[in-house]
Amino acid sequence: MALQQTVEQTVAGLGYDLVEIERSAGGLLRVTIDLPWTAPTSEEVAAGVPEPYVTVEDCEKVTRQLQFALEVDGAEYKRLEVSSPGIDRPLRNEQDFERFVGDVIDLTLKAPMGAAAGGQVSASRKKFRGTLERADGGGWQIVWSDAPEPKPGQRVSKKRAPAPLHALGFTLDELREARLAPIVDFKGRRPRTLEGSLDKAPEGLSDIGGTEVSD
Numbered sequence: 001m002a003l004q005q006t007v008e009q010t011v012a013g014l015g016y017d018l019v020e021i022e023r024s025a026g027g028l029l030r031v032t033i034d035l036p037w038t039a040p041t042s043e044e045v046a047a048g049v050p051e052p053y054v055t056v057e058d059c060e061k062v063t064r065q066l067q068f069a070l071e072v073d074g075a076e077y078k079r080l081e082v083s084s085p086g087i088d089r090p091l092r093n094e095q096d097f098e099r100f101v102g103d104v105i106d107l108t109l110k111a112p113m114g115a116a117a118g119g120q121v122s123a124s125r126k127k128f129r130g131t132l133e134r135a136d137g138g139g140w141q142i143v144w145s146d147a148p149e150p151k152p153g154q155r156v157s158k159k160r161a162p163a164p165l166h167a168l169g170f171t172l173d174e175l176r177e178a179r180l181a182p183i184v185d186f187k188g189r190r191p192r193t194l195e196g197s198l199d200k201a202p203e204g205l206s207d208i209g210g211t212e213v214s215d
Contacts, residue, residue, distance in 0.1 A: 003075050007031055010069045016054075019085050019092075021165040027078025029070075033062055034085055037099050054084035094172065097132065097140055104181040105132050105142060109174055110134055120166060128168055129181055141169040 004021055011018040011033055019032040035052050059082040060152060091097055091105065109126045130142030145165050 003070070004075065006069050006073050006075065007066065010066050011062060014065060015052055015059065016062060023077075027076075027158055028081060029075075029077040029079065030083070031066065032083055032085055033058070033060070034089075037095060039098070047167070059083060086182075087180060087184065089180045091178040091180070097178075098175045099173070100180060101130055101132055104129060105178055106181050107142065107170070107178040108176045110176045111174075126176075130166075130168065135167075135169045139169055139171065141167050143167045159186060 008018050011031070014034070016033040017036055017184075019034050020030075021032075022028075024030060033054060035054060035058075037051075040049065040051075063082045070077065070080070087135065088106075091100060106127070106129050113121060113123045113124050127205040128142060128144065130144030133141050133143055135141040135154050143165055167174055175183060
């Protein structure tokens with residue numbers, strides 16, 4: 001908890017949002033950061049202004065400050081990696097869900113559907129993929145179809161009846177995990193951010209991979 005608090009305070013103090021902290025085998029400490037998000041204005045939407053994204057320079061700044069803060073706290077790790085969110089970015093709060101309305105997400109419920117499935121899906125099902133939407137009444141829902149995706153080059157008849165859509169309403173308290181679905185749109189919509197990362201070992205240990213940070 002002390003390490004997480006140090007990371008959270010350091011990242012926030014530099015003006016960034018902490019997205020995720022992970023500890024991996026081999027002593028890797030991975031910290032994912034993002035820029036604070038505010039809803040775009042109607043003028044920005046009309047002009048097609050892209051969202052700002054985390055750069056390598058941002059990761060470098062956070063890496064340097066985190067190295068100092070973790071050294072002061074005596075935190076144990078072998079490598080520190082600071083990166084921007086990938087295409088499977090976790091969604092952790094209301095602002096994240098507001099930001100990614102209209103995107104396809106993967107979510108896992110804490111408990112199976114049970115009787116709420118109503119025979120439409122398996123009562124034991126906990127994992128779903130669908131388009132994130134605002135539900136009537138101000139909550140959240142995902143909408144999806146169980147129709148198989150057409151294979152590359154396959155022609156789909158215009159006369160074929162569309163597959164029925166399913167909707168699942170949920171609250172954030174019911175979720176074990178939610179992430180953007182790792183889908184690459186070659187039309188240019190995704191990923192929303194450019195991937196930047198820095199992989200840095202503590203002083204006295206060698207770097208392994210990533211972009212070296214010069215002190």
